[in-house]
Amino acid sequence: MAKVLDNPRPTAKERLAKIGEQMQGSQAWNSIFRPGSIFRKGYTDSPRNRSYVIMNSVLYHLHPVKVKRHAVKVSYTLCLGGLSFFLFILLTVTGIFLMFFYRPTGANAWEDIQMLQTSVTFGLLVRNMHRWGAHLMVLSVFLHMARVFYHGAYKPPREFNWVIGVILLTLTLLLSFTGYLLPWDQLALWAVTVGTNMMGYSPLVGNQVRFVLLGGVEIGSETLLRWYVLHVIMFPFIIIIFMAIHFWRVRKDGGISGPL
């Protein structure tokens, strides 16, 4: 017993603290976290640290350090813009999962979805989440637009952000519509047939646009490949650019509108 007291070994807690200290002093750590990051200096609640959480992290790209008091009231935005964005992220994550199991050809598509549902772990659940999430996003973007309108939030200086918004709405519908074809079942085929027939009525270029989109006169395997590319790469790419402009403008236009 006495021997142990003579030569006290560091406790696990002390050793952990030492490792923590060494880690935080290392060059690697300091290269990862910017000066002023709360991961460098630790966080104790103070107005300055509250500012640092935003200012010294990537969050600064999305949020200013301070926002109007009324802007954080859920009853004003109903979180709808933010939820549209969040749903987009959820759809990206679940969509990437689905891509691992799906081939966009007339011969494979439907069977791949069938396989996904029956033999892939969580396949059915993830497909459900992707599908219901997509419908939910269309809904939340619609509702976001309505809330912006009823608050008069499109008035100067926010006119142009409303225009960006209309583009986002269109892109959301296009994303949803191109995804609708991909399961390649009777629902997909004929819903898209009805939808694209409407397009053929546009004057002058209607039929040409339809031809390019379908990759032919009628829907077929070529259409499936085209819509797949549009759905998984092109429209997401474009919508991200417009979302970036949208969020940037929310800040540059003086933060969120209101109070009423």
Next chain:
Amino acid sequence: MTEIPEHLLKRAQAARDKAAGGDAGGAAGGDRIPGDLLDRTKAASDGAAAVVATAPVGGGVPVGAGPGGHTQRLLTVVKSGSIQEAKAAPVDKVHTWPHLLAVEFVAALACTAFLFVFSWVVNAPLLQAADFNKTPNPSKAPWYFLGLQELLTMFHPMIAGVTLPGMGLVALILAPYLDRNASNKPEDRKFMTSMMTMFLMFWAVLTIIGSFFRGPGFNFTFPWRDGIFFEL
């Protein structure tokens, strides 16, 4: 009792010392400009010599470069409101962290939970494999286009499929430029809000009819009599 790390204590002490020194200068000036700013101004007015002196020697750094070797500097007077629409009067603000981020986090969590549970309980439809020779009756567009499909039953395709939706979209884009009323008070905007409400109601009713009151041949049905012909 939480312990304050030593380096923080040291830093705080240094800051306090500096503040004490600066205060004397500030008091002498009889205003509230912090001492360190005054020092900086003095250093700058000592002339270009001071600037050159701070530049690293050699190493190909241009004469007159800043302390970090920067060769460009932003020197401009930014009038409030010229770049950013900022209110000149102070606004009641709160910190984004934790006030806004906490709300966003809870909203995201609730949304995920809802979607997760809903997807657990309700399966997405997967009908028979696509078959070009079997047209289902009725054939319906996705729900958000059913308003349009419904219009097709009333008007010439050119009008229902192109003119009306086109006009709707243009009106939506132009709304902020057509509405010249600057107020955002609901009581001042009765006309615009009633227009929008009518517009939304019109679409909602068309979409509901298209979704639930159209059966085989896209003919009118009652869902409680003939069942629902609708897939999501």
